[in-house]
Amino acid sequence: MSPRPTTIISLLGIQLDKGWRNSEDRWRAWRPTVGLCMQDDLEADRLLLLASEAHGKLARVVKSDIESVSPTTSVELVPIEFEDPWDFAEVYGALREFADSRTFDPEQEDLLVHMTTGTHVAQICLFLLVETGHLPGRLIQTSPPKGESRARSMAGEYTIIDLDLSRYDRLAARFELERREGVDFLKAGIETRNPAFNALMERIERVALRSEDPILLSGATGVGKTQLARRIFELKQRHAPGGAKRLVEVNCATLRGDQAMSALFGHEKGAFTGAMEAREGLLRAAHGGALFLDEIGELGLDEQAMLLRAIEEKSFLPVGSDDPVSSSFQLIAGTNRDLGAEVREGNFREDLLARIDLWTFELPSLKNRLEDLEPNLDFELAQLSESSGKRVTMGREARESFLRFAADPSSTWRANFRDFGAAITRMATLSEGGRITPELAREECTRLLNAWARLDGKFVDAGRVVRVLGAEAAAELDRFDRVQLEDVLEVCAGARSMSEAGRILFAASRAKKASSNDADRLRKYLARFGLHFKDLSER
Structure with missing residues (x-):
């Protein structure tokens, strides 16, 4: 006892x-x-x-x-x-x-x-x-x-x-702490499978915890530069609670003309017409913390020169002031441009690039991380479940269909994971009871194909092809075949008979022949895709 x-x-x-x-x-x-x-x-x-x-x-x-x-x-x-x-x-x-x-x-x-x-x-x-x-x-x-x-x-x-x-308990506490730190924290807890991406996150984690020098995140739109910049800052805070206190974010593409200099470096009262009050500026607001300049390649050359001084000397002149202002911060920059090419074209200062290029990390596009489609799908569903307060699920058939479509070479994912997340959000919003069905997945695949085609300037309504063949089979078609088949299906849907559809489709070649069998020619074409006219005319 x-x-x-x-x-x-x-x-x-x-x-x-x-x-x-x-x-x-x-x-x-x-x-x-x-x-x-x-x-x-x-x-x-x-x-x-x-x-x-x-x-x-x-x-x-x-x-x-x-x-x-x-x-x-x-x-x-x-x-x-x-x-x-x-x-x-x-x-x-x-x-x-x-x-x-x-x-x-x-x-x-x-x-x-x-x-x-x-x-x-x-x-x-x-x-x-x-x-x-x-x-x-x-x-x-x-x-x-x-x-x-x-x-x-x-x-x-x-x-x-x-x-x-x-x-x-000791092991559980240690495991929980380690899970939320380091590489897993930078990946937002997503169990990513792409070896190159995982190695990249490990390198970023080491640099983030050991260096206060500028970090440059490059990559196409939608690869997650902004989210990663925030997690880098939060990771540093976790390991040094008494350190950086604030992350100041700005998209440089929104800074234009005279307002750009004022927004970044601040101004004195009366520095220019309309300057009724003094303005602190973003660089000064970032003092003691970090400054994330997204799309840094959009900055003008004058702003670039001022930024270089601020990084190197930790001081700068607000607009209309003769007295320098001190500000110490870590710069995290993001860009979807090739800054080396911008330097060659005279759009970006070579000395600034040399200063911020010490730690450059290029984030891969979605199409280079196909192994990570499934874990990112699970992450998005979990996020939507948490934000909506109800469980959002995706049936096996819908899940497999959507993932096959996502991994197909014809799926361009122009906005990368931003496109991917938006697609899942649309399906979840339209789902009944929080369950995404195969029909919703097919509808979303059609919407994406049409959206990408419009952006490419080669719009064709891919909806009928997807509805007839299914998203996976449609995705396997070459663009040439898809456009041709879409036109054939459109004609078949409005024709009263196969002969009528054949006459419309083969009118030019038919006029050059003494006799023709347009219906047989159409039947053989449809058979290539496992289709029958009687099914199409009812759609």
């Missing part, structure tokens, strides 16, 4: 703890919670009996029975409510609130959590709360004996399941 007092937590068993229908015969039945306090080698100093108000009468009977068989056990009735005892989220939430509201000191008391009573959902939740340390104790399980005496059958048997939680 432990020298420390023992506390037991148990849910009231609505059926098992009630015993027989006749209250006088209840002592002839095995009742788990009562029997737990009848064990010769287990002394319970305190028992917290969790029960709903609706079952208060039964809870009071069990409390009285425990006090009669174990006078040294103090029984406390703890109210807990489950509207649906089979709803995992509700049950876990209620039990977690109970655990958080109590203080259990494993150094001062032994805590045993009884997981025999309650629904299977409640038992799983109790197990999880013990496993994660929210209830810092051991699990205890009871069962009726086999072939024992009457008195023994009333007590039953018990088994203590020791998860060695003190060791587990």
